[in-house]
Amino acid sequence: MCGIVGYLGEKKATDVILSGLEKLEYRGYDSCGVSFFSNIDNQFITYKDKGRVKHLVEDFNYSLVNHLGIGHTRWATHGKPNQVNSHPHFSRSERFSIVHNGVIENYKELTAKYLPHMKFISETDTEIIANLIEHFTHDLSVEEAIRKTLSLIEGSYALLIIDTTTPHKLYAAKNKSPLLIGVGTDGITLASDVMALIGHAQYYYPIEDKTFTSVTKQANGKYTYELFDIIGKPVTFKLLKIDMVLDEIGKAGYSHFMLKEICEQPSVIRKIMSKYMENDTFFVSPSILSMFEGIDRVYIIAAGTSMHAGFVGKHLLENMPKIPCEVFIASEFAYNPPLLVDNPLFIFISQSGETADLRACLVNVKEQGYKTLTITNVATSTLAREADAYLEIYAGPEIAVASTKAYVGQIVILTILAYLLAPRKPFDLHLELSKVAVSMEAIIDKRDYIHELVKEKITKRNCFYIGRGIDYFTCLEAALKLKEISYIQTEGFAAGELKHGTIALIEEGVPVIAIISQSAINNNTRANIREVTARGANKLVISLENVSDVTDEIILMDVHQLLTPLVTVIPTQLIAFYSALDLNKDIDKPRNLAKSVTVE
Numbered sequence: 254m255c256g257i258v259g260y261l262g263e264k265k266a267t268d269v270i271l272s273g274l275e276k277l278e279y280r281g282y283d284s285c286g287v288s289f290f291s292n293i294d295n296q297f298i299t300y301k302d303k304g305r306v307k308h309l310v311e312d313f314n315y316s317l318v319n320h321l322g323i324g325h326t327r328w329a330t331h332g333k334p335n336q337v338n339s340h341p342h343f344s345r346s347e348r349f350s351i352v353h354n355g356v357i358e359n360y361k362e363l364t365a366k367y368l369p370h371m372k373f374i375s376e377t378d379t380e381i382i383a384n385l386i387e388h389f390t391h392d393l394s395v396e397e398a399i400r401k402t403l404s405l406i407e408g409s410y411a412l413l414i415i416d417t418t419t420p421h422k423l424y425a426a427k428n429k430s431p432l433l434i435g436v437g438t439d440g441i442t443l444a445s446d447v448m449a450l451i452g453h454a455q456y457y458y459p460i461e462d463k464t465f466t467s468v469t470k471q472a473n474g475k476y477t478y479e480l481f482d483i484i485g486k487p488v489t490f491k492l493l494k495i496d497m498v499l500d501e502i503g504k505a506g507y508s509h510f511m512l513k514e515i516c517e518q519p520s521v522i523r524k525i526m527s528k529y530m531e532n533d534t535f536f537v538s539p540s541i542l543s544m545f546e547g548i549d550r551v552y553i554i555a556a557g558t559s560m561h562a563g564f565v566g567k568h569l570l571e572n573m574p575k576i577p578c579e580v581f582i583a584s585e586f587a588y589n590p591p592l593l594v595d596n597p598l599f600i601f602i603s604q605s606g607e608t609a610d611l612r613a614c615l616v617n618v619k620e621q622g623y624k625t626l627t628i629t630n631v632a633t634s635t636l637a638r639e640a641d642a643y644l645e646i647y648a649g650p651e652i653a654v655a656s657t658k659a660y661v662g663q664i665v666i667l668t669i670l671a672y673l674l675a676p677r678k679p680f681d682l683h684l685e686l687s688k689v690a691v692s693m694e695a696i697i698d699k700r701d702y703i704h705e706l707v708k709e710k711i712t713k714r715n716c717f718y719i720g721r722g723i724d725y726f727t728c729l730e731a732a733l734k735l736k737e738i739s740y741i742q743t744e745g746f747a748a749g750e751l752k753h754g755t756i757a758l759i760e761e762g763v764p765v766i767a768i769i770s771q772s773a774i775n776n777n778t779r780a781n782i783r784e785v786t787a788r789g790a791n792k793l794v795i796s797l798e799n800v801s802d803v804t805d806e807i808i809l810m811d812v813h814q815l816l817t818p819l820v821t822v823i824p825t826q827l828i829a830f831y832s833a834l835d836l837n838k839d840i841d842k843p844r845n846l847a848k849s850v851t852v853e
């Protein structure tokens with residue numbers, strides 16, 4: 254987690270850094286800070302505090318000319334979010350200022366070995382890095398001291414380092430945590446995500462693990478950058494063009510990113526269709542389809558919302574091409590893997606492509622020589638680069654912490670994959686996905702009505718979603734969405750399982766939201782609704798037209814029965830959004846969370 258931005262160039266560094274931090278705030282937002290070199294009085298200035306980037310921008314003075322700086326927005330891993338633990342951190346003499354995204358696993362051992370008498374100012378694992386660099390500069394050049402430090406630290410890091418004695422230089426290094434170098438006509442920007450480079454760089458390069466960079470303003474005024482591996486050998490690389498525009502990361506008139514992203518979902522479906530069609534037929538590279546040849550089982554590895562998309566993917570793979578599939582929570586699979594079949598294929602599903610729990614699994618299964626495929630929204634991400642192949646979701650940047658359009662995009666990609674792998678095509682996919690987009694639009698257009706339902710029904714501190722089969726997967730996702738942004742304790746439950754214990758929690762007025770999209774389970778789930786309403790529950794039923802009852806509160810336009818999760822999830826996202834809105838919660842940045850979970 255945490256977002257970092259650094260700049261050395263002709264622009265005012267603090268402008269580039271602060272606007273970059275605003276765009277990276279989705280990565281962590283409990284505290285933030287910036288260090289910059291003031292050209293007027295040759296001083297390094299650091300501002301940092303608990304709280305949001307907005308305060309960092311408004312509460313401090315950036316009027317001095319400055320062309321070099323580093324900034325950080327934090328999701329705390331070591332020590333409380335407070336001023337002292339905020340980044341940047343300094344070495345003891347304040348010669349080195351650094352920002353860090355990641356976790357240094359052996360910082361205690363390194364302290365005991367190299368700096369046993371050092372009194373640290375903060376509770377973070379980051380301070381050791383600044384102090385080790387300073388310690389090694391007693392005998393080594395700065396670059397050698399940085400490389401020596403990198404060779405000792407274990408864990409994940411994206412680091413930006415300023416040596417306050419050389420304000421024409423900026424250093425950076427990375428391992429596991431993402432870091433991009435952005436090359437513009439008037440300077441170099443380094444950032445955790447391409448979003449912070451837009452407007453300042455035309456080209457970028459995702460820095461490889463265990464690589465070290467030094468950026469320099471030369472005497473002739475040119476900005477140069479070099480990449481080295483940890484032993485100092487130059488690394489060759491190819492710059493990529495930035496093809497994202499600023500509009501894509503704005504709110505486009507919506508009050509919240511989450512609402513914008515919910516409303517974008519019909520166009521995400523259409524965009525994915527256009528990206529995965531050639532000559533009017535769906536197309537995925539033959540080399541990816543051939544990865545499924547001869548496999549005994551697919552293992553889907555994911556976390557949170559992406560794991561819920563994985564459950565739908567299992568249903569699709571087992572129902573269309575009839576490939577056995579298991580879904581695993583990444584953090585569980587990493588350290589407690591199941592007994593694997595002889596010929597597995599691993600699919601990693603991740604919006605960000607940076608989730609550390611998944612990466613731990615990817616590294617592990619690659620070491621065993623297994624085939625790996627990533628489905629991600631970020632083509633430049635670590636999981637995309639490190640798997641054997643990847644499929645891009647094309648949902649566009651998802652900024653709200655609560656994932657909506659990426660979830661739908663993941664399911665569409667899994668649908669296309671399952672469809673292309675199926676020997677007999679069960680329907681016309683183009684037609685059926687088009688119907689999905691229309692059905693989504695119809696319910697999004699009725700969002701004011703859903704807001705009214707929320708006011709009437711979601712009135713307690715707890716809530717249940719119930720459903721069977723494929724609807725149960727949507728219940729899990731719906732419950733996560735509601736709890737994540739409204740803090741209402743919500744459980745997604747298999748409707749038939751409720752009476753085996755959890756029904757004890759049903760009391761007068763507790764909202765129970767049922768999802769019914771399949772005729773095979775219609776009567777059973779309706780029986781479960783009667784059981785809970787008999788005990789006082791305030792029911793809300795989401796159904797599809799062909800299985801609806803006149804008393805159902807939300808009735809969705811019909812879509813193919815295998816594609817219903819794409820539409821049933823939409824009202825649940827809106828329920829979550831309006832519940833959080835009415836409770837006055839910070840919808841796009843819910844407490845304790847971050848968009849990209851880059852620590853295990």
Ligand code: M6R
Pocket residue numbers: 556557558559560602603604605606607608654655656657733734737848849850
């Ligand atoms: O980037 P990823 O898809 O790998 O992220 C996985 C989860 O952290 C993520 O889906 C999380 O559960 C969402 N915030 C839920 O809305």
